[in-house]
Amino acid sequence: MTSPRWPRIGYGGDYNPEQWPREVWDEDIRLMTEAGVDLVTVGVFSWARLEPRPGEYDTEWLDDVLDRLHAAGISVDLATATASPPPWLSRAHPESLPVTADGTTLWPGGRQAYCPSSPVFRERAAALTRMMAERYGSHPAVVLWHVSNEIGCHNALCYCDVSAAAFRDWLRARYGTLEALNDAWGTAFWSQHYAEWDEVLPPRSAPAFPNPTQQLDFRRFSSDELLGVYRNERAVLDEVCPDVPVTTNFMVMAHTKEMDYFSWADDLDVVSNDHYLEAARPENHRELAFSSDLVRGVARGEPWILMEQSSSAVNWQPRNVAKRPGELLRVSLSHVARGADAVLFFQWRASRAGAEKYHSALLPHAGTDSRLWREVVELGAVLRSVGEVAGSGADNRVAVLYDWNAWWACELDSHPSVDVRYRAMAEAVHAGLSDLGVGIDVVHPDHDLESYDVVVVPTLYLVGDGLAERLEALARRGAQVLVTYFSGIVDEHDHVRLGGYPGAFRDLLGVRATEFTPLLEAQEVRLGSGATGTVWAEDLEATDAEVLDHFTDGPVPGGPALTRRAVGDGHAWYLATFLDADPLRDLLARVVDAAGVARAEEPHPGVEVVRRVAEDGRRWAFVLNHRDEPATVAVSGHDLVTGADVTDVSLPAGGVAVVRE
Structure with missing residues (x-):
């Protein structure tokens, strides 16, 4: 099966006609045409409407909607409608509801009130998907299937007994024996040794810090279970209508960490992503840029779909700030610049009722006599004018390595500092490179890195065997490799790599640290170059590297802060603190220049x-x-x-x- 391709940049969003009387539908389609909308997602939250009682289906309204859209030349990304089960399901099967780590059941009344491991939920979801596929799989409006919606958004981690049994099955498949599990989890510590499989539980609320590898494996299991929710419905679609491509919308954003999307991507015909700006975040366009480059990395460089963003304010942040004039166009083109071949929104028409009634839409509460509507029409015209870029990719020579497993492990409890946040250094590096006018790919450490002349490894706490050797081979043929603090520290089981830090990268970098010396909150440390560092320092020695900068105060005055080791025709650099933006950009410029990668002569921040x-x-x-x-x-x-x-x-x-x- 191939992914969909359009000779244009698709434009549209979620269309929820079931929220409105039929007399509104004709106006919807007329205004969609006026705005240039040509692709809409239909049916995402319509399970209770489509199946009001078990096994009884009401599809007449959806038949009408799809026929109207097709007559107007508007294509449909049709949802399987399984994103949020109807109340009758949990009433009949309360064991299908999700449970938090402290034992609290999450009840219907919001959305996604289901346990991802629930066999009852999966059975009913597959049945609805089959009905949808058989009825609409050959409908001429349907160009794409949309499985569920934002899988794991509100129920990613479920600790119920159903999940516990599924977790044990996952662990049996991963480890084979209890002896192997006990070794991986280090259960000799705190008398946690397991003698029977039934003793193994999810990391529920405990009197003290839960076992870190248990927590890490539960994250892995939970991501796999959520992927299983997708695969359960995808299997039905492949059986009934295999010629229609399939996607589901990821949530690659700063605050969404539960799903390992690198491990999901091969199951999608085209990668889709939802992204919302954080209003309180300074320069939030930088996080957007990082996330979109990461989506392209997940898609292995292929074009992808921006399935959701907001036309203006959202409803779920503490203070929901409206987009300013021109921001809608600029933000949308930022996604297109990084590979989005469709720009879609939640949603088409702003709701009158419900939890998201103050979430902006393409058609606002104020109607067409509004600045927002005029910008929506303008965006449609601009997307048509730039349509020739559809299908194109990137040819960047700089890579930033990123791994959800490393994120999960890096931010476990009982660590040297709560101020070490996994995405912080990765985003700072990405921002500095962007200011230099350098194109960046954000890729998984296991991806092919041979085409890159610069590889940055930011805070890659958990590292599998073999990466250091691959990076050394890149450096020997002339690449520049930059590694930052708290990288290479543990293996895939979260076991410390002994012999001194930074563990896996010690020989590559020619440095050895004997102790971490993290900084206190708001503490700064000065470097000999005049730069300022925060968050981190360490008692470091250069065993086979040149010291380029050193700490002048703080916990280890005189100790190396920046080193470089010659490796063949290239170099391996190590940064042992979190630099402020300007000195970090200067360092990145040195690394990029050493690799011969073209950049802007003058930085253009912003x-x-x-x-x-x-x-x-x-x-x-x-x-x-x-x-x-x-x-x-x-x-x-x-x-x-x-x-x-x-x-x-x-x-x-x-x-x-x-x-x-």
Whole structure:
């Protein structure tokens, strides 16, 4: 099966006609046409409407909606409608409800009130999926299947007895014997040795810190169980209508860590992602950029679908800030610049009732006489004008390594410092490289790294065997490898790699630390170069490396803070603290220059230049000005947004350009 391809950038969003009387539907389709909408997701939360009682289906309304959309030339991403089970399911089967670590049952009344391991839930979800597939699998409007919705968003970790039994089955498959499990979990500590499989439980609330490897394996199990929810429905779709591609929407965002999407990606015909800006986060466009580059990495460089974003404010943050004029266009093009071949939203028409009634939509409460609606129409026109970039990819020479297993392990309890946050260094590195005008791929450590001349390894706490040797081989042929603190410390079981830190990377880097010396909250440490570090320091010696910078105060004054080891034609660098933005960008510039990777002569903080490249060699530069002042960037060609030829791109505050170079 192949992934869908459009000769354009798709535009639209979730359409929930069941929330509205039929007389509204004609207006919906008329306004979709006016806005340029050509792809909508239908049926996501309609299980209770489609199956009001077990085995009784009401599909007449959905038949009508799909026929109307097809007549208007609007394609449909049809949901299996299983995202949130109807009340009758949990009433008949309360054992299907999710349970928290402290034993609290989560009841219906919100959404996704199901245990991912529940056989009853999976059976009923498969039955509904079969009905949908048999009825609509050949409908001419349906171009894509949408399994469930944001799987794991509110029920990723379930600790009920059903989950406990499934966890034990998963552990048997992983370890084979109790002896192997006891060894992996280090159960000799705190008298945790297991003599029978039935003694093994999820890491429920305990009097003291739960076993760290038990916690890590439960994260792995839970991600696999959620993937099983997807596979359960996907199997039905493949059987009934194998020619229609299948996706589900990921949630690659700063606050979503429960699903290992690298391990999910091969099960999707096209990767889809939902992304929402965090209003309280300064320069939140940087987190968007990192997340979108990560989505492209999950998709192995293939184009992907932005399945959801907000046209303006959301409803679920403490303070829900509206997008400012021009931000909708700029944010949308930032996703397109990084590989999105469709720009969709939650949702088409803002709801009158329910928990998300204050979540913005393409058609706001104020209607078409509003700034937001005019920007929605403008976005549709711009996406049509840049449609030629669809299907193109990237040819970046810089990679940042990222792994959900390392994230889970890095942020377990009982660690040297709660201030070590896994994504923090990765996002800081990505931001610094972006300011240098360098294209970045965010990829898994197991992916092929041979095409990269710079590989950055930020806070990769958990590392499998073999990565250090692969990185050394890259350096020997001329690549630059930069590793940051708290990397390579443990193996896949969260067992410390003995002999001194940074464990797996000690020989590659030519350094050895005997003790971590993390900084106190808000404490700073100075370096000989004048740079300031926070969060981390360590008692480090350079065993086979050149010291480029050192600590002048703090816990280890005089100790190395930045080192470099010559490895063949390349180098392996080590950074032992969290640098402020400017010195970190300066360091990255040195690394990039040493690799011969082209970058902007002058950094442009707040102005992104991101390129997409087609197989035939055509190149497009997306220039996005996130600043409150004008900017000029040396990019020449034909601007698809304005239709003008340019030699330098001059943008107003918040302006955008897409230049065919």
